[in-house]
Amino acid sequence: MSQRWTAIILAAGAGTRMRSSMPKVAHPIAGRPLVRHVIQAARDAGISDIVVVVGHSADAVRSAAGDEVRFAVQPRALGTGHAVACAREAAAEAEYVLILNGDVPLVLPSTLRRLMGAVENVAADLAILTAEVPVEAYGFLELKGDRVARIIETKETEGIDRDEPRFINAGQYAVRASWLWPHLERIAPASNGERYLTHLAAMAHDEGNPAIAVTTEEPIEVRGINDRVQLAEAEVAMRTRILRRHMLAGVTIVDPASTYIDADVTIGVDTVIEPQTHVRGASEIEGGCVIGPGALVRDSHLGERCVVRFSTIEESTLEDGVDVGPYSHLRPGTHLCEGVHIGNYAEIKASRLGPGTKMGHFSYIGDAEVGAGVNIGAGTITANYDGTQKHRTTIGDGAFIGSDTMLVAPVNIGRGARTSAGSVVNRDVPEGMIAVGAPARIRSQRADGAEQEESEAGR
Ligand code: UD1
Ligand code: CA
Numbered sequence: 001m002s003q004r005w006t007a008i009i010l011a012a013g014a015g016t017r018m019r020s021s022m023p024k025v026a027h028p029i030a031g032r033p034l035v036r037h038v039i040q041a042a043r044d045a046g047i048s049d050i051v052v053v054v055g056h057s058a059d060a061v062r063s064a065a066g067d068e069v070r071f072a073v074q075p076r077a078l079g080t081g082h083a084v085a086c087a088r089e090a091a092a093e094a095e096y097v098l099i100l101n102g103d104v105p106l107v108l109p110s111t112l113r114r115l116m117g118a119v120e121n122v123a124a125d126l127a128i129l130t131a132e133v134p135v136e137a138y139g140f141l142e143l144k145g146d147r148v149a150r151i152i153e154t155k156e157t158e159g160i161d162r163d164e165p166r167f168i169n170a171g172q173y174a175v176r177a178s179w180l181w182p183h184l185e186r187i188a189p190a191s192n193g194e195r196y197l198t199h200l201a202a203m204a205h206d207e208g209n210p211a212i213a214v215t216t217e218e219p220i221e222v223r224g225i226n227d228r229v230q231l232a233e234a235e236v237a238m239r240t241r242i243l244r245r246h247m248l249a250g251v252t253i254v255d256p257a258s259t260y261i262d263a264d265v266t267i268g269v270d271t272v273i274e275p276q277t278h279v280r281g282a283s284e285i286e287g288g289c290v291i292g293p294g295a296l297v298r299d300s301h302l303g304e305r306c307v308v309r310f311s312t313i314e315e316s317t318l319e320d321g322v323d324v325g326p327y328s329h330l331r332p333g334t335h336l337c338e339g340v341h342i343g344n345y346a347e348i349k350a351s352r353l354g355p356g357t358k359m360g361h362f363s364y365i366g367d368a369e370v371g372a373g374v375n376i377g378a379g380t381i382t383a384n385y386d387g388t389q390k391h392r393t394t395i396g397d398g399a400f401i402g403s404d405t406m407l408v409a410p411v412n413i414g415r416g417a418r419t420s421a422g423s424v425v426n427r428d429v430p431e432g433m434i435a436v437g438a439p440a441r442i443r444s445q446r447a448d449g450a451e452q453e454e455s456e457a458g459r
Contacts, residue, residue, distance in 0.1 A: 005049070005116065006094035007042035008087045010171075011035050011065070011102030012055030012074040017226045023057035024225065025102040026064035029235045030242055031262030031280055033064035034225055037105035037238075040263075044109035045116065047098060051090045053083045079194030080171075081187040088184070094177045096120065099197065101171030103225045106237055111216050115174045118212045125179035126204050126211035129170040131219045135160060138168035138224065139198050147210040151198035156190070167213065169198060170222035238263065246273075254292075268304070286320075295325070303338070316348075319355075337372070354397065366390075367409065371397035377421070379404040396431065406438075418445060 015024025025035035032040075035052065042050055054061045055074040062071060072087040084099055091097055098116060100107070111129065118127035128148055130141055135154050142149040151169050154160050183203055187195045204211045216222055220237045223230065242263060243256045250269035253259050260278040261267075268287030273279070277292035281299035285291060289302055294310040302308070303320035311325035315332035324330065324342040333350035336342065340353050343360035351365050354372035359365065361378035367390050368382050380401050382393045393407050396415030401407070405419040413419065414431030424438035434445045 004095035005047045005098055006091040006096075007039075007047045007050045007098045007100060008072075008084055008091055009035060009038050009042070009050065009052045009065075009069075009100045009102045010080055010083045011061050012053045012058075012083050012086075013077050013103075014056045015103070015226070018228060018231075023060050023064070026057075026060050027225070027231055029105060029231065030238045032264065034105045035061065035065050035102045037263070038100050038102055038107070039065060039069055041105075041107050041109050041112060042098060042100060045098070045112035046109075049091075049094070051087045052102070053087050055083075077194075079190070080197035081184055081195035081199065084180075084197055085184045085195075088181055091177070097175050097177050097180055099173040099175065101224060104171050104222065105225065105234055106218075106223050106241075107170070107172060107221045108217060111214075111221055112172070115172060115214045118214050119174045119176055122212055124204075124209060124212045125176045126200055127174040127214050128201065128211050129172040129216060129222070130167045130213045131170065131216040131222045132165050132167050133219045133222060134163050135166040135168055136162050137226070138166075138222075140166040140168045141201070141213055143167055143213060144210070146213050147205075148201045148213050149205050149210065150202035153196070153198065167215075168222060170216065171224060173197070173200075175200070259292075274309075300330075365393075368393040368395065368407075370395045371399065371415065373398045374401065375399075376401045377403035377405060380407070381405075382407045382409055384409045 011025040018024045026033045039050055050069040051072050052065045052069050053072050053074050055077055070090055072090040074083045074086040096119060115127050115129050137155050139151045139153045141151055183200055187199045189195050201211050223234050225231050225234055239260065242261050243253055243259060246267050247253055251267045252272040255275035258275045259273050262280050265279045265283045267285045270287050271285055271289040274292030276294045278296045283297050283300050285302045286304045288305045290307045291297060295308045296312045298314045300313050300316045302318045305321045306318050307323040309325035311328045313330040316330040316334035318336045319338040321339045322336045327344050328342050328346040331349040334348045335352040337353060337355040339356045341358045341360065345362035346359050347364045349366040351368040353370045356372055357370055357374040359376040363376055363380040364382060366382050366384045374395055383406055384390050391409035393409045393411055395413040398416045399413050400418040402419045402421040402423060404422045406424040408426040411425055412428045414429055416432045417429040418434040419425055420434060420436040423435050423440040425435045425440045429435045429442055432445060434443050436443055
């Protein structure tokens, strides 16, 4: 059935009330542009063919909408009715059309299904979504039972109390295509020259087959975003919905009021999210983790049983059983293998640390490949930048990097090698050897633990 439906999402308006250089529908809530919430709702309602109408700041709207939709262009914002007409060619194959305002992000797929069902199963050509909320600046329905006589725009009508609850027009419509296209052409321009989609309601009524009003499950579903106050209100509502979904799926959220989880995040069972925690972007957190308090995780994958306290993790991968923090920063390209321990004030960038490696104290590791079971002492630094280029550091399995070691890249530390406290290592340390001093000289490690100097030629 869903193949016969095309969704047309209106996103060509200027959105002037946002007072923004960015188009309204590109503003995010829960880490996702408004228009993508609408696209996702249509998709979850079973519609795969989606046309987004773009005009004002078209390029920015296109990139906000993503590449899994088609686009139609409304060259000038001549009203919502005109915007739908601009999608006619793109939606030519459709038997039914679901029209969605691109600035109404909280509508639920199940509600859209009921809206669609109203034109599929009832002999109406048009169904209009509504909820009884303060009328604000919305249009509202003049109802006769569940049929609509017309839609009245509050903005254009004198003497309406904006706090008064009314059955408002949510800006979501299901309509039979064969009825839609000819009627769109007959919409007369309003006093400002715009052609209002809402005029369809009176047309259907006057023909003797009025539109059906379908009521949402939750009033918040009709929240239209026109300014940043409404944007913030929608953010709270979306956040509450997302947190609830995770809690019902087995995630403990200790303090929902201070927890921020983006729409696309996945979290496994029995993970605990402690207060003041943000999980952003396309992050995936597996089960049994403890995230927070005070953590920011963005676009990262965390395996099972990871612990992250008071730390920031960006575009990184943590395998199972990794612990980080407090007060560490994992920057993009960090990969920590199973059981890695990162303690306080560590910074890691574009580096891989092998299984069981420990870095307990303030250190910087950048552009490095670190083996398994390595101990990185307090104050270790990879001097990876010479002012022009970045250079790599490699550290072999089981190496021991002494406190306050300066690894001047490019440099390789062999398996089981050591560096002494305070050493400045600017040349390779072969397997099993020790680097001592500044700049470091290379010696062998004697079996009894004492150190013996390598041949003078090796210096
Ligand atoms: C519209 C409805 C109003 C309804 C409200 C619900 C009309 C005339 N009014 O009012 O009854 O209660 O939505 O939120 O439809 N757009 C275009 N091209 C245009 C004009 C608008 O694509 O020429 C897009 C906008 O980008 C936006 C959507 O249509 O995503 C709605 O436009 P907006 O100007 O916000 O309409 P409202 O005044 O909110
Ligand atoms: Ca609007």
